[in-house]
Amino acid sequence: MRRASALVCAGVLAGTGWVLGQTAPEYDFLVKGGHVIDPKSRISAVRDVAIKDGRIAAVAANIPATRALKAVDASGLYVTPGLVDIHVHVYPGEKIGDYAGGDFSIYPDGFTLRSCVTTVTDVGSAGWRNFEDFNRRIVDRSKTRVTAFLNIVGAGMGAGPIEQNVADMEVKPTADMALKHKGLVVGIKSAHYNGQDWTPYERAAEAGRIAAIPVMVDFGGNVRAGRTLHDLFTTHFRAGDIYTHMYGGRRGEQDPGTKGPSAAMLEGRKRGVLFDVGHGGASFLWSTAIPLMKAGFLPDSISTDLHTSSMNSAMKDMLNLMGKFLAMGMSLDDVILRSTWNPAKQIQLEELGNLSVGSPADVAVLRLENGRFGYVDPVGGRLEGSSRLVCEMTVRDGKVVYDLNGLIAEPWEALGPDARGGDPRWDNTRGRRQ
Ligand SMILES: [Zn+2]
Numbered sequence: 001m002r003r004a005s006a007l008v009c010a011g012v013l014a015g016t017g018w019v020l021g022q023t024a025p026e027y028d029f030l031v032k033g034g035h036v037i038d039p040k041s042r043i044s045a046v047r048d049v050a051i052k053d054g055r056i057a058a059v060a061a062n063i064p065a066t067r068a069l070k071a072v073d074a075s076g077l078y079v080t081p082g083l084v085d086i087h088v089h090v091y092p093g094e095k096i097g098d099y100a101g102g103d104f105s106i107y108p109d110g111f112t113l114r115s116c117v118t119t120v121t122d123v124g125s126a127g128w129r130n131f132e133d134f135n136r137r138i139v140d141r142s143k144t145r146v147t148a149f150l151n152i153v154g155a156g157m158g159a160g161p162i163e164q165n166v167a168d169m170e171v172k173p174t175a176d177m178a179l180k181h182k183g184l185v186v187g188i189k190s191a192h193y194n195g196q197d198w199t200p201y202e203r204a205a206e207a208g209r210i211a212a213i214p215v216m217v218d219f220g221g222n223v224r225a226g227r228t229l230h231d232l233f234t235t236h237f238r239a240g241d242i243y244t245h246m247y248g249g250r251r252g253e254q255d256p257g258t259k260g261p262s263a264a265m266l267e268g269r270k271r272g273v274l275f276d277v278g279h280g281g282a283s284f285l286w287s288t289a290i291p292l293m294k295a296g297f298l299p300d301s302i303s304t305d306l307h308t309s310s311m312n313s314a315m316k317d318m319l320n321l322m323g324k325f326l327a328m329g330m331s332l333d334d335v336i337l338r339s340t341w342n343p344a345k346q347i348q349l350e351e352l353g354n355l356s357v358g359s360p361a362d363v364a365v366l367r368l369e370n371g372r373f374g375y376v377d378p379v380g381g382r383l384e385g386s387s388r389l390v391c392e393m394t395v396r397d398g399k400v401v402y403d404l405n406g407l408i409a410e411p412w413e414a415l416g417p418d419a420r421g422g423d424p425r426w427d428n429t430r431g432r433r434q
Helices: 131-137 160-164 171-180 199-211 229-236 263-270 286-294 318-327 332-337 341-346
Strands: 027-038 043-052 055-060 068-073 078-081 083-088 117-127 145-151 185-190 215-217 363-376 382-396 399-403
Touching: 027 055, 027 332, 027 363, 027 382, 078 083, 078 332, 083 341, 117 131, 117 185, 117 382, 131 145, 145 171, 171 185, 171 199, 185 199, 199 215, 199 229, 229 263, 318 332, 318 363, 318 382
Parallel strands: 027 068, 027 078, 083 117, 117 145, 145 185, 185 215
Antiparallel strands: 027 043, 043 055, 078 363, 363 382, 382 399
């Protein structure tokens, strides 16, 4: 819903200094006094962020609260672009044992907004045969901004032999569907293939070339004799293609001697391959991540691989995963870069993942807690950390969609008997997608 340009309101507007008769404030919503981290603009300092008509209108020091319809105090908090998680599975349905319309996937809004994630990319749960169903049931009905990589398998991530069915890996219908939904389909995915041959990767690459979008590869079963990581990066990948599960440790990521990055990983990076975390249920080991991080082999994007097997185990959520990188010694600014601007660039949606004036106002307000925390990996290893990120508030397209401590709420005693919830001009926490 867009705000009417001529505001009509009786009396003092709650939470602002605006009184009837004065000129209407120039901004709709203002996040004041937080430490802004906006890697695209290289800002890491206390700033105010002003929003109008769903877009970032200004990032500056000391914007008076009276210049906005509603202002919130974010002092002591971090204000960043809404987090961008480019590896999730959010295509739930009635099937059993499937990511494509099944119980391995989850509805995004229950797991994203409360973690300050505003954009997710479902990577390959749907293929061209079921993408329209995914679009209608999930993309169109979620408050989360949902994008997708189409699986090269037409049926998507089904159970059993479905993902091994080379006959269903068709270039043309996959590329056609991607081109039909440009900006929503932002890549092609190949995953979980157990054969020795290169067919899925060749066809994914071809579809990606036709649609001018990147390919993301989960390198499948541990079948190293017929296909190696080195060949994947040097023969089948273009610069900008994405290798996910980079710290999985099972597909030749580590040098057997040093335990640091293998020659293949170093060659891939040299050629412009992008490396994605894709934590998931079993694809992030401390015994892989720590030696690679120590050797300077950092991720390009931090992503969860959120699904039913990862959501309550070692991964948990985006903020817990970001906390793991803090615990390994990465700076908060670097963690935010890899959770916002880098992934937005990877999916070629450069209006996202930043707080530039004119960009969609997707904003995360984060609290960094200090103390003793534990971070675990899927095999039960624990790493102690001294900080943890908590999501205080999430803003999507200029509207608050999650507000942990009621920063936009009023003291209950101040409400009249006819109070019915927050003002829809800045509050979208209730109900379904508007
Ligand atoms: Zn996945």
